Amino acid sequence: MDEARIKKEIAKxxxxxxxxxxxxLVTLLDNxxxxxxxxxxxxxxKGSHHAFTVGGRTFTIVKPKQGCVKKVYIDYFLEAMExxxxxxxxxxx
Numbered sequence: 001m002d003e004a005r006i007k008k009e010i011a012k013x014x015x016x017x018x019x020x021x022x023x024x025l026v027t028l029l030d031n032x033x034x035x036x037x038x039x040x041x042x043x044x045x046k047g048s049h050h051a052f053t054v055g056g057r058t059f060t061i062v063k064p065k066q067g068c069v070k071k072v073y074i075d076y077f078l079e080a081m082e083x084x085x086x087x088x089x090x091x092x093x
Contacts, residue, residue, distance in 0.1 A: 001032045003086070010078070010087045017074040022063045025077065026050070037084065055084035 001009075009028055013020050026042075029052055034040045041053040048063045059076040061069060081087035 003036065006032050006036070007086055010081050011091065013074065014078055014087065014089070017071045017078075018068060020069050020074055022061070022069050025061060025069060025074075029054070033081075033086070036086075052080070054080055057083050 006028070009032075013025070013028075030042055033054060034042075037055045039053060039056050042050065050061050050063060052059055052061065057080040059073075059080045061073045061077065064070065078087055078089070082089065
């Protein structure tokens with residue numbers, strides 16, 4: 001997935017932050033965003049709290065027992081993506 005498609009996926013998440021599945025978010029980060037940054041880390045833990053470091057910015061996402069990720073964690077993700085230049089809240093999805 002190229003950078004333009006990654007940005008489009010992130011904008012899609014931003015347009016519907018209450019409907020994001022944990023697995024989809026982790027797949028986007030681990031399989032696509034990771035390749036854009038030398039500073040990327042997602043330790044393979046078995047707990048419910050997952051810490052990600054992208055371009056020097058660290059944020060946490062808590063895996064829900066069922067359903068979608070809470071909006072507060074999506075906000076943390078979007079703030080981090082904005083900081084590394086993959087999301088611009090001024091652009092429309």
